[in-house]
Amino acid sequence: MALDKVLQPYWDWSHYHPVEAPAHSTISSNLVKEWEKYLNSCGVLTPPGEHRILSERLLLRETLWMLRGTKELFAFSWNGTEFVVNDNFKLTHLTQAAVKNSLEEVCRCASYVAHLQDFISATAGVGETSMVTLTYQAFANSISEQLVPYNRHLVNIEKVLIEQKETFTLLMLLRDMHPYFESVRHMHDIYSSVLPSDFTTSPVQSTVKLLSVLERALEGATILSQHRSQTVSLYLDTLKPFIDFVDELSSTGKLTDPYQEFPIRRARDVTFEDPTYWKASLYICDSDYLNTIMGPHLLPLTSAGKSMEHLTHATQSKNVVQRSSPGTLYTSIINNIPHSASKVESEANQAATLRNVAEIFEEINQWTKQIGFFGLINMASEHMSIKTDSVTRNLTCTLYQVQQAITTAVTERCRQNSAKFLHYLQSECELSKQIDTVHSHFLMFAGEVMHLFTSEVFLKLLSDTPETWQNLSFLNFALQEALSCHSQPVSFLKKLSMRLKGSFAKVPLDGFDNIVLRYDVAWPTSIVLTETTLDLYNRIFVFLCKVKCAKFALEELHFQELRKSCVKETVTMMRVARFLQLLRFQVLTFLSSFHACLMQEVLHSNKLAFDKELDSATDLDTVIKCHEGFVAKVFRQCLLSDQFNQLREPLLSFLKLCIKLHTFWNRGVENILWSEVKSIHDSFIRHHAAFKATAIAYVRRGYADSSWLLTFGLDTPYLYALTTKNS
Incomplete structure (x- = not known):
């Protein structure tokens, strides 16, 4: 058959068993005739000896295929982790050792490419059935895009080999x-730093590790001024899913994280009507x-x-929410990254130079056609084309510049959207x-109004039937x-009312612990004026009532009531009488000073x-923080926190003595x-x-800055003991 004379592919020669040459009977032989006889007897066009002789052009093509990730080759073998040079071929002009030494770097780079392509395939779901996070998909896609110029260059080299119009060697x-x-080596270094991970690692931890490795790589590229553009592109492309997550959450209040790879979670056991929903609805699950x-x-x-979630809920019937456009944050970050002027100028000069070179080559082509030598000079005009890559491919910024661009864009977006709900x-x-309504009445800043209320209550308390108050x-x-x-009455005054806890105290001053000044607050104001803060306000109000009642009791003592004109x-x-008058003067002096310091x-x-702080607040979290801090600070400085129990007891006993x-x-x-x-x-x-001694002890323990009342207790003189001539 005609096919019997066709030479088998050189990569299948290991399965081909040629006919053995007959032994020579004579010592002197015509080698040419014997060789031709041997070729005719074995039926092949090329002898299949132990080492196949390859031309350098064939080896170059195999090398190009290997560099593109092909694993089934004749000259090279893939052992599962790397490419190695086979021993079943040789070149006529190079020794086997020289060939291996020359191809060592090529095999190493081809192995890197194979690893990266396997990672890309696995991430795309070709090699694995497990779900891959969006961040890893973005990282793999960025690597794939980075390999495009590399693969394109290999294709161009292979075209040169096929056309055989130019000399192209392994060197x-x-x-x-x-x-x-x-x-490729730089990309593989980043990939290998990310690769070793435990199977039990959560998607959040894997994403943190990937971003941290890229940040360190960008920092190293910034310091060494190497691979900066490539690393910036890898980092920004990989960060894009997180930026998109930030974009949607900050713009719409929706948390979209199908792979649970980002650190913000939504609490499932807290409903929107829960007073703690604002603080507990979103939380950071991973501190890394x-x-x-x-x-x-x-x-x-x-x-x-x-803020955007609550604003949407609050205005769902009005439909007046002006949201930021999702999908624009990443573009804003890219636009905020400074582009190097020298880089732009260099690219412009390069483009002008390439255009001039192209014009010169075109003139040479025309000239060679005229003289009949067209084709001897190869003009690869496609190699001179100016490549336009994506915007991130041209960035050569530093880590600090990237960080500043992200900070500027994200901070501005969060600030704008947080301010919308606060403005509402x-x-x-x-x-x-x-x-202000709460402060005016709970903290008694509405002086005349609250004086009218407390005076009415104090008079009833100091009457002959104190229980009736x-x-x-x-x-x-x-x-x-x-x-x-x-x-100037306001509508919020209707929200104020009094409540009783139910128990009635026998000691008049302790009866204030039974009353509750209540302010009815509705959502969404209840996010700031919470039940906890209103309870602290009420306890401060009760303490002020006790101090003011004791002071009122002393101020209402008149000399004519002490001495009856009808009694001798x-x-x-x-x-x-004289003793009580002096005692009243001392106690009222101390209590008036204490009241002035308190107010x-x-x-x-x-x-x-x-x-x-409230005027300068730009978001609701800041308002809540400064409001809760204010209430807690006033509560502490009024000596109502647990740490001041020892100081509060003698003070309250002193106030009861006034009654x-x-x-x-x-x-x-x-x-x-x-x-x-x-x-x-x-x-x-x-x-x-006891109050003064305890205040001194607290100051010595480091509480001097905790309350002005401590300083007052430290500076106030002791009450002097009153004496009479007969005592």
């Missing part, structure tokens, strides 16, 4: 491909993300996402006015009467600082025993000394 291939080999370039933006991102609260819900109808009537005296005074009665230094100064002194005073001097006066005097001295 020329190595020299020509060296820049591409460096690029905080160490990446995007780490500082996670908290502002959650704030922007919650300020304009539609009048958040600032509601906070703990009546809900009386309290609400007194409150509404006082609120009606506002010079004895020496003892005169001594008791001015503690409440008013903190209020001014809070108003300044007791008021009761004694109104009984009349004729009904007061000297022993009772001496007892209450000693109690005042003892509790005041």
Whole structure:
């Protein structure tokens, strides 16, 4: 058959068994005839000896195929991890060792390409059935795009080999491909740093590791000024899914993360109506993300996402939400990255040079046609074309410039969207006015109004039937009467009311612990004025009531009530009256100074600082933070926190003695025993000394800056012990 004379492919010669040549019977033989006889007998066109002799052109083509990732080759073998040079061929002009040495770098680069292509195929779902995160898909796609110029150059070289119009050697291939080999090696170094990962690693941790490796690579490229453009492209392409995630969350409030690869999660057990929804709805599940370039933006991102979600819910019937356009954040980041002027100028000069060279070659072509030598000079005009890559391929910026571009774009996006919901609260819900309403009445900044209310309550408490003041109808009537005296009534005053906890205290001053000044707040204002903060406001209100009631009780003591004109005074009665008057003066002096420090230094100064912070706030999280900080600070400086229990006890006992002194005073001097006066005097001295000594102890323990009241207790003089001539 005719096919019997066809030479088998050289890569299948290992399966071909030629006919053995007959032994020669004579020593002297015609070698040419014997050789021809042998070829005719074995039926092949080329002898299949132990080593196949290849031309350098065939070896170059096999090398090009290997460099493109082909694993089934004659001259090279893939052992699962790398390409190796086979021993079944040789070149006529090079030794086997020289061939292997020449191809060592090529095999190494081809192995890198094979690994990268396997990774790309696996990421695309060809080699694996498991789901691959969007970040890894973006990384693989970026590597694939980076390999496009490399593969295109290999195709161009193969065209040159096929046309055989130019001399192209193995050494020329190595020299020509060296820049591409460096690029492939750099990509493989990044890939190999990412590759070793435990199968139990979560998608979040894998994504963090990938981004961290790319950031370190970009930092190294910045320092060494090598592969900068390539690394920037890899990093920005890989970061794009995260940027898109940030874009959608900050623009619409929707959290789209199908592979659970990003660090922000939504709490499933918290409903939208839950008061804690604002704080608990979105949370950061992995702190490792905080160490990446995007780490500082996670908290502002959650704030922007919650703001847009709540704004959409609050205005769902009005449909007036002006959202940012999703999909524009990545473009903004790219536009914010500075483009090197020298780089642009260099590219422009290169383009002009290439155009001039192309014109010269065109003239040479015309000239060679005229003289009949056309074709002897190869003009590969396609090699001179100016390649236009994607925008990220031309960036040669530093890590700092990338970081600044991301910070500028993300911060601006989060700031704008966070401010939208805060603007809605300020304009539609009048958040600032509601906070001022709470401050005016709970902290008693509405002086005249709250004085009318408390005076009515204090008079009832100091009357002959003190139990009657703990009546809900009386309290609400007194409150509404006082609120009606506002010079400019606002609608929020209707939200104020009084409540009772249910238990009735026997000690008059302790009865304030049973009352609750309530402010009815609705969503979304309840995000700021939470039940927790309103409870702290109420406890501060109760403390102020106790201080003001004690001060009121002393101020309402009149000399004519102490001495009755119809009663003849004895020496003892005169001594008791004088003693009580001096005691009242001392106690009222201390209590007035304490009250002034409380209202001015503690409440008013903190209020001014809070108003300044509130005016400068740009998002709701900042408002919540400064509001909660203000309430907690005032609560602590009023000595109401647990750490000041030892200091608060003698102070409250001192205030209760003021009510007791008021009761004694109104009984009349004729009904007061000297022993009772001496007892209450000693109690005042003892509790005041205990308050001052405890304040000194707190200051020595480092609490001096915790409250102005501590400084007041430290500076206030001791009450001096009163004496009479007969005592």
